[in-house]
Amino acid sequence: MGISFLLVEGSETRLLAVDPENGLSADMKLEVRNLARVTDKDVRILNNVNLDIPRGVIMGVIGPSGGGKSTFLRALNRLWEPASGSVFLDGVDICELDVISLRRKIGMLFQVPVMFEGSVADNIRYGPQLKGQKLSDSEIYKLLALADLDSSFYKKPGGELSVGQAQRVALARTLANEPEVLLLDEPTSALDPISTQNIEDVLVKLKKDREMTIVMVSHSIKQIQKIADLVCLLVNGEIVEILKPEQLSDAKHPMAQRFLQLSS
Numbered sequence: 001m002g003i004s005f006l007l008v009e010g011s012e013t014r015l016l017a018v019d020p021e022n023g024l025s026a027d028m029k030l031e032v033r034n035l036a037r038v039t040d041k042d043v044r045i046l047n048n049v050n051l052d053i054p055r056g057v058i059m060g061v062i063g064p065s066g067g068g069k070s071t072f073l074r075a076l077n078r079l080w081e082p083a084s085g086s087v088f089l090d091g092v093d094i095c096e097l098d099v100i101s102l103r104r105k106i107g108m109l110f111q112v113p114v115m116f117e118g119s120v121a122d123n124i125r126y127g128p129q130l131k132g133q134k135l136s137d138s139e140i141y142k143l144l145a146l147a148d149l150d151s152s153f154y155k156k157p158g159g160e161l162s163v164g165q166a167q168r169v170a171l172a173r174t175l176a177n178e179p180e181v182l183l184l185d186e187p188t189s190a191l192d193p194i195s196t197q198n199i200e201d202v203l204v205k206l207k208k209d210r211e212m213t214i215v216m217v218s219h220s221i222k223q224i225q226k227i228a229d230l231v232c233l234l235v236n237g238e239i240v241e242i243l244k245p246e247q248l249s250d251a252k253h254p255m256a257q258r259f260l261q262l263s264s
């Protein structure tokens with residue numbers, strides 16, 4: 001039995017179904033079906049995960065440490081290959097897509113950004129260059145602005161940035177590939193409150209202006225309540241609840257309740 005619930009947006013009501021018996025639905029960007037991961041030592045890290053992620057939505061992923069959040073996120077752009085189950089992007093099984101083009105469509109940011117050698121501009125040029133495209137200076141300035149960085153960053157060496165600045169450059173570098181989906185694994189946990197706010201503002205803007213679909217793992221309930229449209233709670237490798245952020249206090253699963261109590 002899967003979980004289903006209603007998403008009400010203004011006057012529009014949509015049923016978000018995560019029942020594996022249901023077919024794929026046209027307005028879903030990502031559909032995860034019966035995803036499982038078992039380690040070499042036969043430990044089950046993800047267990048029959050089903051989730052529909054609508055286009056243009058920020059989906060928060062929260063839950064206790066070791067619950068499988070990063071593992072789940074990494075399945076969405078094939079940083080590991082699902083041994084069982086499937087992930088569909090716009091109705092196409094991601095295993096049928098070329099992995100490089102998949103990772104252009106589904107960009108990812110990690111907790112600690114890693115800068116490539118060279119300047120900020122070199123970092124941003126990198127992805128398009130790999131497919132033979134040369135970004136113009138004005139395109140690079142636009143990407144910097146999109147990531148809330150002013151033009152003075154263009155020439156700065158990547159290795160001389162603060163972590164908060166580097167995270168925004170990493171975001172600009174990812175956006176240079178024109179992704180449709182962004183996966184974020186605790187992208188602000190190493191940042192101060194101002195840098196955190198900067199990143200959050202950029203994410204909300206990307207969702208609004210570009211209808212970007214964003215899946216974000218976060219340990220901050222406050223952050224999730226601030227920017228996510230939907231939240232899934234992952235406990236012991238299973239999605240136990242999918243809620244709107246303002247309904248988090250209604251979580252029924254005992255582990256989810258305990259986690260939320262301790263996190264607030």
Ligand SMILES: Nc1ncnc2c1ncn2[C@@H]1O[C@H](COP(=O)(O)OP(=O)(O)OP(=O)(O)O)[C@@H](O)[C@H]1O
Pocket residue numbers: 039040045063064065066067068069070071072
């Ligand atoms: N490659 C691997 N081989 C074996 N076990 C793994 C592997 N990757 C993750 N695990 C285990 O899977 C479980 C889930 O890990 P994961 O990093 O996905 O959890 P998480 O919810 O993101 O945790 P955290 O909040 O601490 O980052 C953990 O018990 C972890 O030790």
